[in-house]
Amino acid sequence: MKKLEIVSYLDDLLGSNGNKPNEAKPSEIRPASRQEQLLDVARFSSAISGLSFTDAEEESVAALVFEIDNREALTERFGKDLTGMIAARFASLLVGKVSPPDLIGHCRGERLGIISRGVDLKQGIRFGQRVCKSLASGQIIISGQKLKLTASVGVASTSEDAVNRGSELFTLADQRLDQAQICGGN
Numbered sequence: 001m002k003k004l005e006i007v008s009y010l011d012d013l014l015g016s017n018g019n020k021p022n023e024a025k026p027s028e029i030r031p032a033s034r035q036e037q038l039l040d041v042a043r044f045s046s047a048i049s050g051l052s053f054t055d056a057e058e059e060s061v062a063a064l065v066f067e068i069d070n071r072e073a074l075t076e077r078f079g080k081d082l083t084g085m086i087a088a089r090f091a092s093l094l095v096g097k098v099s100p101p102d103l104i105g106h107c108r109g110e111r112l113g114i115i116s117r118g119v120d121l122k123q124g125i126r127f128g129q130r131v132c133k134s135l136a137s138g139q140i141i142i143s144g145q146k147l148k149l150t151a152s153v154g155v156a157s158t159s160e161d162a163v164n165r166g167s168e169l170f171t172l173a174d175q176r177l178d179q180a181q182i183c184g185g186n
Contacts, residue, residue, distance in 0.1 A: 044105025
């Protein structure tokens with residue numbers, strides 16, 4: 001399977017467009033216009049640092065941190081370019097699931113973070129699990145080799161976790177992702 005076919009297959013698998021694997025066009029490899037909503041590390045960190053919560057706030061805020069599992073092994077097996085394309089498509093999937101005023105951005109390493117208002121811990125976990133299951137349910141074949149792509153997620157929420165700053169909430173979600181990966185991933 002060629003890079004273009006893989007990208008199209010990922011799009012189909014993740015439901016980000018209606019194309020069939022062999023109908024992908026070179027222009028589809030470029031990030032979609034919604035990709036601009038994906039904040040770089042500095043802007044995402046700055047936005048998170050500016051958030052603070054009080055006990056009086058009724059609206060819950062959730063932080064989710066995602067990462068593709070075994071990225072180093074993917075890079076070693078298929079190269080940096082193809083792994084980067086897979087990661088970009090995963091980011092596009094997440095951007096498509098987030099709408100303002102929620103924040104999405106790159107964070108530590110290749111991780112992607114989402115900060116969402118009005119989402120409690122249970123809702124955040126369900127969303128994270130749906131994204132991870134959607135990715136894992138498909139199968140990609142590259143040069144005759146089967147590839148099972150998976151991702152892990154860490155979730156924290158002001159509804160359950162005693163935090164009052166956005167950076168603390170995000171750090172807790174990031175630590176939970178570390179724990180999930182130590183245990184073998186989601």
